[in-house]
Amino acid sequence: MEFTEAHEQFRQSVRRLVEEEINPNADAWEEAGIFPAHDLMPKLGAIGALGLEYDPEFGGGGADHSFTYVFAQELGRCDLAAVPMAIAVITSMATPSLARFGSDDLKRTWLEPTLRGELVCSIAVSEPEAGSDVAGIRTRAVRDGDDWVITGRKMWITSGTQSDWLCLLARTDDDSLPGDYHGMSLIVVPTDAPGFSVGRAIKKMGNRASDTAELVFDAVRVPVSNTIGEPGQGFQQQMAQFQDERLVGAYIALAGARRALDRTKEYLREREAFGKPLLAQQYLQYELAELYAEVDVVDGFLQHAADRYAAGHDVSREATVAKLKIGRLVRQVADACVQFHGGMGYAEEMWVARYYRDARLVSIGGGADEVMLRILTLLEGMGKR
Ligand SMILES: Cc1cc2nc3c(=O)[nH]c(=O)nc-3n(C[C@H](O)[C@H](O)[C@H](O)COP(=O)(O)OP(=O)(O)OC[C@H]3O[C@@H](n4cnc5c(N)ncnc54)[C@H](O)[C@@H]3O)c2cc1C
Structure with missing residues (x-):
């Protein structure tokens, strides 16, 4: 790049x-x-x-x-x-x-x-009964004249209590049932539409400043013209949208990991024990050096993925690998940062504890590590859908 x-x-x-x-x-x-x-x-x-x-x-x-x-x-x-x-x-x-x-x-x-x-705005895909398995969603939009009438629930929706509109994935074909990949659409849903409500805001372990909500749709009426693209293409569009999400999420997490290592290195330079700065301990130097190396490797892969994306290639494999590897890596980095800060790593007054809590989401949100492994398994010709 x-x-x-x-x-x-x-x-x-x-x-x-x-x-x-x-x-x-x-x-x-x-x-x-x-x-x-x-x-x-x-x-x-x-x-x-x-x-x-x-x-x-x-x-x-x-x-x-x-x-x-x-x-x-x-x-x-x-x-x-x-x-x-x-x-x-x-x-x-x-x-x-x-x-x-x-x-x-x-x-x-x-x-x-x-x-x-x-x-x-928010992306509203996950549901109480369907997160990893997007094809399991139940929220349904039934056509009535020129409107969709939407009924269902969405779960874990980021910014859900303050969004003005949602990009909602719903079943729009009458014969499309939970488990089917066909017959879904992405629909723009204004949150001031009658029948829409916020069920609850969810208290979380990390990412606390982000309001995460369960949303309820009780016969919410929106024009059919709010459908994004052709009706029935929603699942495929959402799978493509996931590639953007996974790549960008990986870029952000990687930069956060490098910064966390830098901050930890500085802390160890200042903190003295056994008559010298902790950073003089070769064990800590080696551990940090190896984590920097892991960050470099993932960074190289991400830049390769970014270049391919910019050149218009399909990067579903790269986005999947990136999401998996960065999720695993930030967990390792966060754990080392807490460990090397000692008691201060466990105190809420330092940045480290928040980083540790926040970093844990990377392996879950936007598709858990195991879902990335499932996609890679399929791409490698192993396993079945
Ligand atoms: C803070 C936060 C913000 C979020 N924001 C949004 C948002 O804005 N919009 C949105 O639509 N969703 C959002 N999500 C939902 C998120 O994408 C889902 O939580 C995630 O996809 C996992 O789904 P689930 O929670 O239903 O877990 P489940 O599907 O119940 O899976 C539980 C666990 O089972 C394992 N697992 C699942 N499938 C397999 C498999 N095939 N093989 C082996 N193991 C498996 C994994 O370890 C997984 O973590 C958010 C979640 C969180 C926590």
Whole structure:
């Protein structure tokens, strides 16, 4: 990947925003269990960060994927994972299908204001009975004239208590049953539609500043024209959307891991025991050195994946490998950071405990490690769907 002066300028504008608008508020937002997305997103919209690769005709930046990589690297410098996650939900989970397949009308109404940061959105795929097995979803949209009437529940929805609209996966073919891959659609659902409600906000181990909600749809009526692309293509569109999510999530997590190692190294340089800085202990040097090496290896793979994505290749395999390996690696890094901080690694007053809690999600959200292994198994011609 080649970085130019334009990348550097963009990097600096994101870095300033992270340092001035996000990090100083991290503790308060974690305490509150929510961050003010409607205040923060317009600031990201103003520097063009929310629609980097999208068509300028609909408010996008028309940039190539290398800018997304730079954006993610800078988001990895946030002092909490919750906010980068909610940002990535907007840029790389809830809007890619709309930008690729949505009608011009849908893009003008929902995408453009979202890219300006005026509207907040969520991706609503998981359900109480279907997370890893997306084909198990039950939420159904039944056609009534020119409307869909949507009934069901969604679970674990990031920003779910404050979103203005959802990119919702629902069954739209009458003969499509839980377990079937066909007959689903992605639909834009405004959250002020009658029949929509937030069931509950879920208290979590980490990513606490991100509100995560269970959502209820009780005969929610939306126009059929809110369907993204052709009805019936939702599962396939969502599988493609997962590739964006997994790659960008991996870029952010990788940058966070490198920063965690840097901060741990500095701590060990300052902290003395046995008459010298802890960093003088060869065991700790070797452990950190090896983790840096692992980070370098994954970084090389991610840059290779990013280049292939930018060149228009199908990167489903790369996104799957990236998601699996970064999930495993951040668990290792977080564990080492806690261990090498000793008691301070266990204290809430340091950054480490939050990092440890937040990092644990990478192996679960957006498809658990085992789901990545299942996809790789199928790609290698082993096992059955
Ligand atoms: C903080 C947070 C935010 C989230 N945000 C969103 C969001 O914005 N939108 C959204 O739609 N979803 C969201 N999710 C849901 C997330 O994608 C799911 O939690 C994840 O896909 C796992 O699904 P599940 O929780 O139902 O686990 P289950 O499907 O019940 O699986 C449980 C465990 O079983 C194992 N497992 C599952 N399948 C297999 C298999 N085939 N072989 C072997 N082992 C297997 C794995 O270890 C897995 O972790 C979020 C989740 C969390 C925790």
